[in-house]
Amino acid sequence: xxxxxxxxxxxxxxxxxxxxxxxxxxxxxxxxxxxxxxxxxxxxxxxxxxxxxxxxxxxxxxxxxxxxxxxxxxxxxxxxxxxxxxxxxxxxxxxxxxxxxxxxxxxxxxxxxxxxxxxx
Amino acid sequence: xxxxxxxxxxxxxxxxxxxxxxxxxxxxxxxxxxxxxxxxxxxxxxxxxxxxxxxxxxxxxxxxxxxxxxxxxxxxxxxxxxxxxxxxxxxxxxxxxxxxxxxxxxxxxxxxxxxxxxxxxxxxxxxxxxxxxxxxxxxxxxxxxxxxxxxxxxxxxxxxxxxxxxxxxxxxxxxxxxxxxxxxxxxxxxxxxxxxxxxxxxxxxxxxxxxxxxxxxxxxxxxxxxxxxxxxxxxxxxxxxxxxxxxxxxxxxxxxxxxxxxxxxxxxxxxxxxxxxxxxxxxxxxxxxxxxxxxxxxxxxxxxxxxxxxxxxxxxxxxxxxxxxxxxxxxxxxxxx
Numbered sequence: 001x002x003x004x005x006x007x008x009x010x011x012x013x014x015x016x017x018x019x020x021x022x023x024x025x026x027x028x029x030x031x032x033x034x035x036x037x038x039x040x041x042x043x044x045x046x047x048x049x050x051x052x053x054x055x056x057x058x059x060x061x062x063x064x065x066x067x068x069x070x071x072x073x074x075x076x077x078x079x080x081x082x083x084x085x086x087x088x089x090x091x092x093x094x095x096x097x098x099x100x101x102x103x104x105x106x107x108x109x110x111x112x113x114x115x116x117x118x119x120x
Numbered sequence: 121x122x123x124x125x126x127x128x129x130x131x132x133x134x135x136x137x138x139x140x141x142x143x144x145x146x147x148x149x150x151x152x153x154x155x156x157x158x159x160x161x162x163x164x165x166x167x168x169x170x171x172x173x174x175x176x177x178x179x180x181x182x183x184x185x186x187x188x189x190x191x192x193x194x195x196x197x198x199x200x201x202x203x204x205x206x207x208x209x210x211x212x213x214x215x216x217x218x219x220x221x222x223x224x225x226x227x228x229x230x231x232x233x234x235x236x237x238x239x240x241x242x243x244x245x246x247x248x249x250x251x252x253x254x255x256x257x258x259x260x261x262x263x264x265x266x267x268x269x270x271x272x273x274x275x276x277x278x279x280x281x282x283x284x285x286x287x288x289x290x291x292x293x294x295x296x297x298x299x300x301x302x303x304x305x306x307x308x309x310x311x312x313x314x315x316x317x318x319x320x321x322x323x324x325x326x327x328x329x330x331x332x333x334x335x336x337x338x339x340x341x342x343x344x345x346x347x348x349x350x351x352x353x354x355x356x357x358x359x360x361x362x363x364x365x366x367x368x369x370x371x372x373x374x375x376x377x378x379x380x381x382x383x384x385x386x387x388x389x390x391x392x393x394x395x396x397x398x399x400x401x402x403x404x405x406x407x408x409x410x411x412x413x414x415x416x417x418x419x420x421x422x423x424x425x426x427x428x429x430x431x432x433x434x435x436x437x438x439x440x441x442x443x444x445x446x447x448x449x450x451x452x453x454x455x456x457x
Contacts, residue, residue, distance in 0.1 A: 029147060044165050048250030052202060054209040061200055065250030067164055092248045094200045094214055119244065119252065120206050
């Protein structure tokens, strides 16, 4: 009898406290995510990209001038086509890519966009 | 029995509360780590952007060697070279060419150099700081700056002709204490410099010890420089004189020497290599003065790339000064011809 009543009390307590704590934790998580998103969410994309016309192709030069590796760099044209460019680019290095001649205007890195400067 | 149940309930409650506390703590620590990371990114970004702005690349073609040389205003390296015209790229390569101020490095030679020098092709280099500099002798599309302020400011005071309180601010350490050169423990204030761009710097420094404040200019050729100097002081009760001097540094001086250099400023007190006095202004108390001063640097620049010290010397007459007066100098290259 004593054990049963203790169990009932414990269940009652847990039925109130567990959902309450779950709601509290989710609220705190939402809050911290909101604060984080206000302070620059990710590492800045320290990329410079230059595009040169090369007969019927384009030469794209992408350089990482930052101090960290940049991963998964994609290039975007004005029709919305994306092409994967390189998996990772070490700090202070460049990458040359020959692409079909199009208006490649942006690089996509994670959720960031970097302008491509057309040189010729 | 009731007491026992209340006790058990308290125990369960404590366990649940402890779990909640742990969850909160982990979220909080996670948030702090994230903030700290963002702060690191911000500091890094500022340093990187300062380097990008301070970097200028210059080129020259040497016909007898059929070679193109390059130099830079800061230590940097070329990562990519391209030679192109409007329709095609005739050469593109990933390279590793170190550049340093005051020294010219051969970057292209032979047939490729001739394409640029004689056939209207354009040379482009991309540096480790992500800048693209282009050049063609015919089009002169390179960045044309015959004088730029370098991102370093020296501060010095003298006692009996010897350096006493010194400090150096650079774009990576724009705020530095002004301390005794020998003791290094006695400090009299802070030198704060804002490097706005390669044409403008803003200096805030302790006034009582400011015998000489040196900014550095990179000069490509004999030039006429017009400077805008904004001089402001606070808490002086007497007029203060400010004098602008300049000094050509010895050949082969590099920015890195300037940054670690102690003795060239003390040359100001030696007859063998005096600073050249350019202009003197007397500024009255509680004043903010905007002044345009022009001078020509024509001598001794026999090669492209000479470091010049712009020395602004402050002299205060004897008197009683309030504690910790500061001076503000806003220096801008407004015209270079």
